Amino acid sequence: MPESAPDGGLLRAEHPPGRETWVGEDIQRALTRLDALNREVQHVEETLRVQRDEVARLAESVSLVDGRTQRHEAGQESGREMRQEIAALEERLLQEVSLRRDLSAQVERASQRDSESERELRRVLEVIASRLDQFDGREAASAERQRTIVQEIAADDTVDEHVDARLERLERQLAAERESSRHQGTEIARLAASLSTFLTNLEAIESRARTTLLDQRRLDDEVSALRSVRDREAELLEVVEQQRATRARLEDRVSRAEEALEEIRLALAAESEERALLTRLLAGESEQRRTLSERIEAQRDAVVDHFRRIVRSEEESRRREIEEIERDIRVARGLMVRLFxxxxxxxQEQPL
Incomplete structure (x- = not known):
C-alpha cells in the first residue's frame, strides 16, 4: 500500500498540464471561425437571392417594355395602314364626289325630262279634254239637232216632199256627224294609247328618279363617313405622336434598365469572385480542420497509448504488491502455525 502513492503521483505527472486546454481552444476557435464563415456564406447567398429577385424583376420589366414596344410598333404599323386607308378613302371620296356630280347632273337632266314630260302630259291632257269637250258639245248639238229634226218632222208631217228632202239632208248630216264622231273616237283611242305609253314611261322615269335619290342618299352617307374618317386623321396623328413619345420614354427606361442590368452583372461577377474566394477560404479551412483533426486524432492516440502504458504499469505494480502481500500472508500463516x-x-509439556 505505501507504494501506491508514488504510482498515483506518477500517473498524475504523466498528463501534460496544458495540452488538453490548448487542443480545446484550437477546436473552439476553428468552430467559431467555421460558424462565422457559414454566416458569411448565408449572408452572401441571401444577397445573391435578393439580386436574383431583382434581376428577375428587371427581366420582367424588360419583357414588359419589349411587349409595349412591340405593341407600339404594331400601333405604328396600324397607323401607317390607317394612313394608307385614309389616302385610299380620300381617293375614293374624290371618285364618289365625281360620281355624285355625275349623278346630280343625271338627276337634273331627269328632272328636266320629267318636267318636260309633265308639261307635255298636261298639254296632251288639255288637248284631250278640249277635244272631249268639243265631242261632248258636238254630241249635244247632234242630239239637239235630232230633237229639232224630230220636232220638224212632227210639225211638217203634212209636207212629204219637204220631209223627205229634209230627212235626206238630216241623214247626211247624221252620217257626217257619225263619221266625225268615229274620227274623234279613233283619235281619242290613239291619245289614250299614247297616254298609257306616256304614263308607263313616266312611271319608269319616276322609278329611276327614286333609285337615283336612293343612290344620292347612299353617296351622301358614304361621303359623311369619309369626312368623319378624314376628321379623325388629326386624332390619329396625335395618337401616333403620343405613341412616339411613349416609345422614346420606354427606350429611355430600357437603356436605364440595361445600365442597371450591366451594374448587376458586374456586381454578380464581383460576388462570384468573392464567392470563389470564400470557397477557397472554406477549402483552406476544411484543410486546416482536417489537419487539426488528424493532429487531434494523433494526440488522442498518443494519450490513449500513454494511458494504456500507465494502466499496464499500474497493473504490474499492483500485481507485484498483491504477490508480496500474498507472500507476506503465507509467511504470517506459517508463523502463526508455528506459534500454535x-x-x-x-x-503439553507443563505438568498437571
Whole structure:
C-alpha cells in the first residue's frame, strides 16, 4: 500500500498540464471561425437571392417594355395602314364626289325630262279634254239637232216632199256627224294609247328618279363617313405622336434598365469572385480542420497509448504488491502455525 502513492503521483505527472486546454481552444476557435464563415456564406447567398429577385424583376420589366414596344410598333404599323386607308378613302371620296356630280347632273337632266314630260302630259291632257269637250258639245248639238229634226218632222208631217228632202239632208248630216264622231273616237283611242305609253314611261322615269335619290342618299352617307374618317386623321396623328413619345420614354427606361442590368452583372461577377474566394477560404479551412483533426486524432492516440502504458504499469505494480502481500500472508500463516504448534507443545509439556 505505501507504494501506491508514488504510482498515483506518477500517473498524475504523466498528463501534460496544458495540452488538453490548448487542443480545446484550437477546436473552439476553428468552430467559431467555421460558424462565422457559414454566416458569411448565408449572408452572401441571401444577397445573391435578393439580386436574383431583382434581376428577375428587371427581366420582367424588360419583357414588359419589349411587349409595349412591340405593341407600339404594331400601333405604328396600324397607323401607317390607317394612313394608307385614309389616302385610299380620300381617293375614293374624290371618285364618289365625281360620281355624285355625275349623278346630280343625271338627276337634273331627269328632272328636266320629267318636267318636260309633265308639261307635255298636261298639254296632251288639255288637248284631250278640249277635244272631249268639243265631242261632248258636238254630241249635244247632234242630239239637239235630232230633237229639232224630230220636232220638224212632227210639225211638217203634212209636207212629204219637204220631209223627205229634209230627212235626206238630216241623214247626211247624221252620217257626217257619225263619221266625225268615229274620227274623234279613233283619235281619242290613239291619245289614250299614247297616254298609257306616256304614263308607263313616266312611271319608269319616276322609278329611276327614286333609285337615283336612293343612290344620292347612299353617296351622301358614304361621303359623311369619309369626312368623319378624314376628321379623325388629326386624332390619329396625335395618337401616333403620343405613341412616339411613349416609345422614346420606354427606350429611355430600357437603356436605364440595361445600365442597371450591366451594374448587376458586374456586381454578380464581383460576388462570384468573392464567392470563389470564400470557397477557397472554406477549402483552406476544411484543410486546416482536417489537419487539426488528424493532429487531434494523433494526440488522442498518443494519450490513449500513454494511458494504456500507465494502466499496464499500474497493473504490474499492483500485481507485484498483491504477490508480496500474498507472500507476506503465507509467511504470517506459517508463523502463526508455528506459534500454535509451539503453544500446543508448551501446554503439553507443563505438568498437571
Amino acid at each position: 504448534e509451539q503453544s500446543d507443545e508448551a501446554e
